[in-house]
Amino acid sequence: MEMKIMKTLETERLILRPFEESDFEAVHAYASVAENIQYMLWGPNDESQTRAFISQAIAQSRENPCRNYQYAAVLKSSQKLIGGCNLAMIDDDQAEIGWILHRDYWKQGFGTEMGKRIVEFGFRDLGLRRIIAHCDTENYGSYRVMERIGMRREGCFIEARPASKFSEKKYGDEYLYAILKDEWEVLQEISYYNSLPVIFDGFIEIPELTDGEIELYCVGKKPAIPEKKWVPAYDFEIRQGGSRVGEISLRIGYTDGLYYGGQIGYGVDEQHRGHGYAEKACRLLVPVIRAHGMKKVLITNNHTNIASKRTCEKLGAKLIRVARLPEWHDLYKEGQRYVNIFEWDTGA
Secondary structure, X not given: OOOOOOOOEEOOOEEEEEOOHHHHHHHHHHHOOOOOOOOOOOOOOOHHHHHHHHHHHXXXXXXXXXXXXXXXXXXXXXXXXXXXXXXXXXXXXXXEEEEEEOHHHOOOOHHHHHHHHHHHXXXXXXXXXXEEEEEEOOOHHHHHHHHHOOOEEEEEEEEEEEOXXXXXXXXXXXXXXXXXXHHHHHHHHHHHHHOOOOOOOOOOOOOOEEOOOOEEEEEEEEXXXXXXXXXXXXXXXXXXXXXXXXXXXXXXOOOHHHHHHOOEEEEEOHHHOOOOHHHHHHHHOHHHHHHOOOOEEEEEEEOOOHHHHHHHHHHOOEEEEEEEOOOOOHHHHOOOOEEEEEEEEOOO
């Protein structure tokens, strides 16, 4: 069995390493200040409490398997310790994460940086299935970090924790956030597709798009609408013998929404189905796809749509995953809950 041991992690600006006895002054500088730990369940610390924490963190870092990964967050630029984060095992495939920063380093993205890296460590290195985090409902900075790293708010628990240090109340309310491994993998895939090259200097003149059986006739060129995060798009009629048999669209670009909605969308009129027109129409789009510098496009379909799934398979598209739709997506609002995500490499 592979043992789970502590190892040093890096982010763009930080080194995340095990705590050391010499970290006392830097840790006590934030752990002893009420403003800095007002939403924590502990503190403010006296010196003995901070020393006890460091000793415990060091001991935990040496355990094999490690059950609580306590990391000191150190600036690469100056080697100054500015906070910490941890991942504590709940059981074999679940863990809870948390973080703290010296108040001089708030609102600079360090919390998000730590959070992303510790989540990646949990899923990629430890093979976790689910990661959770808790915070006081008044701790806006903390739950915004949770949202930025892809976590979902799963619940709000009333009077579930001691109130913040400056509250007149005895108890405070608590948010629970969580992220599943497959949700995290989707975020990595979205980031990858959004990084792919696209060329758009305006709509092109559409060449003749025909295979001798069907043709694509451009009926619309829709400009981007940035405020809605809509990319430029072409709309075509699929025609056979001069008569419409269906429609197909091509969206130029990559966005979070298009990961779930795809660059290509099609529909064949009911009386003309069963002739492979959707597959043939997709292939006729290749010159337009290439003209915009795109190599890989996504085609998505309702996970119950067997005909559309077969179209993708005939194209040679690769099924990436069956993805759960986020609540903000239009397809979710229309009643869908899952979509097949296919990647089609056009060889551009």
